[in-house]
Amino acid sequence: MKSLLFKTASDYLLPLLLLFSVFMLLRGHYEPGGGFVGGLMAAIAFLIHSFAHGLKETRNIIRINPGMLMPIGLLLTLLAGIAPWLIGQPFLTGLWFEEPFRFVGVVGTALLFDIGVYLVVIGATLTIMFSITETV
Amino acid sequence: MILAVLSGFIFAALVPFFSKFFKRTIPFVLCALPILLFIYFISFLNQIELGSYLMFSYSWVPSLGIDLDFRLDGLSILFALMITGIGSLVFLYTANYLKGHQYLDRFYGYLSMFMASMLGVVLSDNLMTMFVFWELTSISSFFLIGFNNEDAASRKSALTALGITGLGGLVLLAGIVILASVGNSYSFTELLGSSDVIKSSSSYHWIIGLVFVGAFTKSAQFPFHFWLPGAMKAPTPVSTYLHSATMVKAGIYLLARFTPLLGDTYWWNGTLVTIGAITMIYAAIHSLFRVDLKSILAYSTISALGILVFLIGIGTEKALLGAAIFILAHALYKAALFLITGIIDHETGSRDASKLAGLQKVMMPVAIAGFIAALSSAGVPLLIGFISKEVMYEATLQLGQWAIILTILIVLTKIFLFVAGFWAGIKPFTGPLPKEFQKAHLPSALLWVPPLLLSVLSVVFGVFPGLLEKSLIQSVFSSISGSATIIDLKLWHGFNTALMLSILTLVVGFAIYWFLQPSEKNFQKTIRFERISPEALTRDFGNIFSWFAGFWTRFFQNGYLRNYVITILAFLTFLMAYRIFIGVKIHIDWDQISTVTPSEIIVVTLMIISIFIAIFSKSRTTSIVALGVVGFANCLFFLFYSAPDLAMTQFSIDTLTVLLFMLILFRLPKNKTYSSKTIRIRDGVLSLIFGTLVAILVLEVFEYPSSTDISKFYADNAYVLAKGRNVVNIILVDYRASDTIVETVVLVIAAIGVYSLMKLDLNPIKKN
Structure with missing residues (x-):
């Protein structure tokens, strides 16, 4: 799409939407949001950018192959599950730091888990979308 | 203990990353693992006395009663020692056998994965x-x-x-x-x-039946035995x-393990004796008609099982x-024979028992x-x-x-196995050395030390059975039989x-060995019975099944998306219509339905208008946007x-869908042909019926008093247990987190799947 308006808008939309997606991810534990929705939004952000600037440009911005996000995400979710084993708790027990962190709030394995989901969703969505775009 | 069991998996996961740096030394690094484990298990030997056992518990899914509990008793330590001991030798042997193979690291990865799974099988106390x-053993094998x-x-x-x-595994799971x-x-x-409760329960027959199928498939019992000779296609270290x-003895392990729990009943003993007798005699006879050394060994292994x-x-x-003794004796001599066959194959390039001879001159x-x-x-x-x-x-006596009958059976089997063992272990080495094998020479010590070591152990334990008696066999015996009888192993039992x-x-076996030579002709004689062998029957069944599957798939999944949708909708409509037809009171409780607000009317109008636009628009883009609305x-x-x-x-999903459609439709040519009027009417009618039925279904849901217990539990405990206020998200990341993991994997x-469908190009014309 060769619309100048769309191109310019997408330049600003990408960081904004990405920021928003991280916000969604972080607030998920207390307010509506979460890793899944956050991941979808981040994917949409990149997708809009690729519409405006072409796929190559977007791939340059992401730098790594978005497919790689999937194993990383899966590993994080698994890590969140295995972590309790270290202190002798069953698989996937929620663990929490005592003190809340600034801006983020109380951090626990659930956050790690959600980040994993977030990455998998971005990776899977972008892989699907990009491979379709490239082939069609 | 948990580290000992899982270390094989950890190694397997690390191998691909490190193999690049230590291409040459990696086999030796990996050999350390089974050797260390072997020493580790040896150290427990003196702690397991008469019938006692050690437990190691780690919680895994305590809420379902599934935990990583490991039970170390005589039976499990015997298997653990065999797995790690023979494992060490096989690891060493492979280092030379597959030297320079492109995927040597991969092979070691699979091997250690297998070793870990096998240890898991024999040590787990928890059945799940x-x-x-x-x-996991099936998968790694x-x-x-x-x-x-x-x-x-x-x-x-x-x-x-x-x-x-x-x-068999699935059947076992049911059991x-x-x-x-x-x-x-x-x-x-x-x-x-x-x-006793289990033995007298009404499902006892189901339990043993299902467990039997699991054990028989794994341990290659008749009529499931045919996968084992086929599996000899694997490299020799794997066959060994x-x-x-090890793996084929997993079924034996299971039966031995369950003997004190389920055994000593009419059906248990009767079935096992019958199947065991058929298998041992059938496979022993078969082994005499084979020419390939590995086939001979495969059938004699089935017979031993x-x-x-x-x-x-x-x-x-x-x-x-x-x-108990035979498990160990068989593992020692059969592993040695397999390793020797591997050496012969490696050095001469032949496994033909009718041709090989005289090799003792070159590889003493x-x-x-x-x-x-x-x-x-x-x-x-x-x-x-x-x-x-x-x-x-x-x-048997x-x-x-x-x-009488059982003794005759076992003596016959033993005679045939005598011949098979001689063909594999003695025949290739005696007699004159044929010209074609003159060039064969003694391989590296890594290859011949392992089988020699196993053979020497056969002698040591044979001459001094006391070495095994108290330390190992006694505790194996007590854990299989559950009795406390003191055993006594002797060389000399008297006349x-x-x-x-x-x-x-010995005499009859030697006579047969002397007069019967392995030959291609005898092998050909068995071919004519091939048609009615369990293998052929299973293959026929498989062919019919895959033909049917192909027919079914072509019929329902013919590649037209619209047909898929139609099939699904028609089926669902049929189901729902049937359910409503056989008696659902259609009744609308106006009190439960909230008053309609103006904003809702506006949204509904919007929806209806866009649906009509989507249906009647001539441009694809318009339709898609309308659907998005x-x-x-x-x-x-x-x-x-x-x-x-x-x-x-x-x-978000809708946005993505619209974007996806746009991506594809954007590049398609303009609509030229439309589906005919009849098809459009058919589709419209079906959709209307389906929509109506769904509406009725939703209204019917109100009829049933909804249970608020579950949602109340989640709402009450979300903050207490999981420190969050967003119940939906808490369910995803905490209460039902394992579901989420599986979903992300999906x-x-x-x-x-999409990536490979899009990128895989199997069309050879296009490539050129």
Whole structure:
């Protein structure tokens, strides 16, 4: 799409939407949001950018192959599950730091888990979308 | 303990990353693992006395009663020692056998994965955990059998093995679940206490039937035996490790393990004796008609497994003792024979028993190992095979009315196995050396030391049975039989019937060996019976099944998306219509339905208009955008009825869908042809009916009082247990986190699927 308006808008939309997606991810534990929705939004952000600037440009911005996000995400979710084993708790027990962190709030394995989901969703969505775009 | 069991998996996961840096040394680094584990298990030997055991518990899914509990008793330590001991030798052997192979690191990865799963099977106390490891052995053996993945026959054997053992695994799972529900626990140790309850319960026959199928498929019992000769396509170290010493004995392990729990009943003993007897005699006869050394060994292994099942089936103390010794004796000599066959194959390039001869002139140490292994297999005095054979004969002789027939069966089997063992271990080394093998020479010590070591052990244990008696066999015996009888292993049992039978076995066996040569002609004679063998029948069944599957798939999945949708809708409509037809009161409770607000009317109008636009528009883009509007309007409804999470997700999904459609449709040419009027009317009618039915369904939901317990529990405990206020998200990341993990995996699989469908180009014309 060769619309100048769309191109310019997408330049600003990408960081904004990405920021928003991280916000969604972080607030998920207390307010509506979460890793899944956050991941979808981040994917949409990149997708809009690729519409405006072409796929190559977007791939340059992401730098790594978005497919790689999937194993990383899966590993994080698994890590969140295995972590309790270290202190002798069953698989996937929620663990929490005592003190809340600034801006983020109380951090626990659930956050790690959600980040994993977030990455998998971005990776899977972008892989699907990009491979379709490239082939069609 | 948990580290000992899982270290193989950790190693397997690390190998691909490190193999690049230590290409040459990695086999030796990896060999350290089984050796260390072997020493680790040896150190427990003196702690396991008469019937006592050690427990190591780690919680895994305590809420379902599934934990990583490991039970170390005589039976499990015998297997653990065999797995790690023979494992060490096989690891060393492979370093030279597959030297310079492109995927050597991969092979070691699979091997250590297999070793870990096998350890898991024999050490797990929790039946569910054991089942998980059980399946892992099937999977890792699939990779090992199909290691030469460019060979079609190899791939086929791997699939057959996975198919048979996987199917058996599923059946076993059913057995375990029934067993656990009757005995009210997944823990073997706890179940042992309620043995009588289980034996007298009405599902007892189901339990043993299902467990039998699991054990028989794994241990290659008739009629499931045919995957094992096929699995010989694997590299020889695999055949040695999996298909003679360890994996195929997993079924035997299971039966031995369950003997004190389920055994000693009419059906248990009868079935095992029958199947064991058929297998041992059938496979022993088969082994005499083979020419390929590995085939001979494969059938003699099946026969030996049959003997074990037979002995466990007899179930007397003598028989169980015989099984305990024979497990070890067989592992020692059969692994040695397999390794020797590997060496012969490696050096001469031939495994043809009718041609090989005279190799002792060029590889003396291998020949010594072969001689001893063959003698042990034959049961010649001063070897451990002799002790096990004596005990077996004594066991069958004690049986009263059945003694004669069972003794004849076992003696016959032993005679045939004598010949098979001699063909594999002695024949290739004696006689004149043919010209074609003149160039063969003694391989590296890494290859011939392992079989020689195994053979020497056969002698050491044969001459000094006292070495094993108290330390190992006694505790193995007590954990299989559950009795506290003190056993006594002797070389000399005095002149008795068993000794006479032993001598008879040796004489007749040697006579057959002397007069019968392995030949291609004999092998051809068996071919004509091939049609009615279980293998052929299974293959026919498989062909019919795949033909039917192909027909079914072509009919329903013909590649037109619209047909898929129509099929699904028509089926659902039929189901719902049937349900409503057989009696649902259609009744609308106006009180429960909230008043309609103006904003809702606006949204609904919007939806209806966009639906009409979507249907009647001539441009694809317009239709897609209109559909998107329907979706977004739906989001508004979610918002009105306070489901912001749903609204957000639906919003993102709709955006993505519209974008995806645009991506593809943007590049398509303009619509030229439209579906005919009749088809459009048919589709419209079907959609209307479907919509109406769904509406009725939704209204019907109100009829049933909804249970608020669950949602109340989640809402109440979200903050207390999981420190969050967003219940939806808490369910996703905490309460039902394992579901989420599986869902993310599904998502990844879908992405990989789309990627490969899009990128894989099998069209050869296009490529050129």
